[in-house]
Amino acid sequence: MASLRDIRKRIRSVKNTRQITKAMKMVSAAKLRKAQDNVIAARPYAQTLDAVMSALISRSEPGSVTHPLLTRRDEVKKVELVVVTSDRGLAGGFNSNITRKALKFLSENKQLDISITTVGRKGGEFLRGKGYTIRKDWPGLLGKLSYASAEQVATELTGRFLSGEVDAVHFLFNEFVSAISQVPHLIQLLPFEPKAADGKQGGSEYAYEPTPQAVLERLVPQAVNVKVYRGLLESYAAEHAARMAAMENATKNAGEMIGTLTLFYNRTRQALITKELMEIVSGAEALKG
Numbered sequence: 001m002a003s004l005r006d007i008r009k010r011i012r013s014v015k016n017t018r019q020i021t022k023a024m025k026m027v028s029a030a031k032l033r034k035a036q037d038n039v040i041a042a043r044p045y046a047q048t049l050d051a052v053m054s055a056l057i058s059r060s061e062p063g064s065v066t067h068p069l070l071t072r073r074d075e076v077k078k079v080e081l082v083v084v085t086s087d088r089g090l091a092g093g094f095n096s097n098i099t100r101k102a103l104k105f106l107s108e109n110k111q112l113d114i115s116i117t118t119v120g121r122k123g124g125e126f127l128r129g130k131g132y133t134i135r136k137d138w139p140g141l142l143g144k145l146s147y148a149s150a151e152q153v154a155t156e157l158t159g160r161f162l163s164g165e166v167d168a169v170h171f172l173f174n175e176f177v178s179a180i181s182q183v184p185h186l187i188q189l190l191p192f193e194p195k196a197a198d199g200k201q202g203g204s205e206y207a208y209e210p211t212p213q214a215v216l217e218r219l220v221p222q223a224v225n226v227k228v229y230r231g232l233l234e235s236y237a238a239e240h241a242a243r244m245a246a247m248e249n250a251t252k253n254a255g256e257m258i259g260t261l262t263l264f265y266n267r268t269r270q271a272l273i274t275k276e277l278m279e280i281v282s283g284a285e286a287l288k289g
Contacts, residue, residue: 004265004268004269004272007261007264007265007268008265010261011258011261011262011265014254014257014258014261015254015258017250017254018251018254018255018258021247021250021251021254022247022251024090024243024247025243025244025247025248025251028240028241028243028244028247029240029244031240032179032237032240032241032244035176035233035236035237035240036176036179036237036241038233038237039176039230039233039234039237042226042229042230042233043230045226046223046226046227046230049194049219049222049223049226050194050195050223051194051195052219053194053216053219053220053223054194054195056208056212056215056216056219057070057194057216065212065213065216066213066216067192067216067217067220068162069158069161069162069190069191069192069220069221069224070191070192070193070220071191072191073167073168073191075167076112076167076168077112077113077167078112078113078114078115078165078166078167079109079112079113079114079115079166079167079168079169079170080114080115080116080117080135080157080160080161080166080168080169080170081102081105081106081114081115081116081117081170081172082117082118082119082153082157082169082170082171082172082189083098083099083102083116083117083118083119083120083123083127083172084098084118084119084120084123084142084171084172084173084174084231084232084235085098085099085118085119085120085121085122085123085124085126085235086120086121086122086142086235086239087120087121087122087139087140087142087143088121088122089122090243090246090247091239091242091243091246092242092243092245092246092249093242094174094182094238094239094242094243095120095122095123095126097174097182097184098123098172098173098174098184099122099123099126099127100184101172101184101186102123102127102172103130105170105172105186106132115135115166116132116133116134116135117134117135117136117137117138117153117157118134118136118137118138119138119141119142119153119232119235120138120139120141120142120235121139121140124137124139136156138153141153141232142232142235142236142239145232145233145236147225147229150225150228150229150232151225151228151229153228153232154221154224154225154227154228154229155225157169157189157190157224157228158190158221158224161190161191166190168188168190168191169188169189169190170186170187170188170189171186171187171188171189171227171228171231172184172185172186173185173231173232173234173235173238174234174235174238174239174242175234175238176234176235176237176238176241178241179241179244179245180241180245182238182241182242185231185234187227187231189224189227189228190224192220192223192224192227194223
């Protein structure tokens with residue numbers, strides 16, 4: 001049977017853990033509010049940008065407007081997979097959902113020459129542990145995320161695509177749905193495929209100055225940057241939502257464990273007192289005899 005000292009020590013340990021998880025939950029909740037606002041603000045711009053390019057391409061004469069980032073390769077042999085995870089753990093299934101989807105993509109496309117770029121330490125550590133080589137790593141980027149840092153990632157990837165080092169780039173991240181829901185999302189980043197946001201925007205009339213081709217040349221690289229930035233924003237918000245939920249569950253479980261240990265402590269203490277009383281009574285009876 002565990003001693004009372006051991007039980008008290010365990011209760012103190014769990015209480016300390018509960019304080020830590022409660023504090024982590026509050027920090028993630030505060031960061032989530034700002035991250036969620038950034039995601040919501042970024043979505044309309046990205047969708048409208050896609051709609052403008054989609055309308056430009058669809059209403060132009062075939063072949064009259066082109067861009068290298070829109071051009072599909074005749075044969076896809078070399079692919080870049082960008083995996084976005086967090087730099088820290090304690091976020092529930094946030095990282096495992098992404099790494100599981102990454103492994104599935106890698107196993108289903110073994111015939112391709114796949115190079116891997118990771119954003120966030122957890123993805124790189126996991127994939128290296130599985131024997132994969134990480135071509136490019138961007139640790140700590142999400143913690144100081146800005147449009148400029150996202151543009152650096154996008155520029156590096158578009159450079160590899162334009163030089164012919166890769167024939168396609170796929171982008172894997174957690175899409176923020178709500179505070180309790182994050183969905184792993186795999187998209188094709190390059191060659192870029194603009195999509196109309198909805199029927200209303202897709203049917204709008206646009207005037208292009210100086211020419212549709214000049215507009216497209218300016219918009220396509222920007223649209224790639226925005227897509228990377230939005231994906232990183234989605235992942236950052238999803239990370240804090242997942243961590244907030246995980247820490248809330250951990251805090252609740254710690255409270256339940258404290259209650260169980262306290263009950264066990266009281267029962268053990270009662271049993272020891274009863275045992276001592278019985279020993280005293282037995283001793284007294286023996287003296288009478």
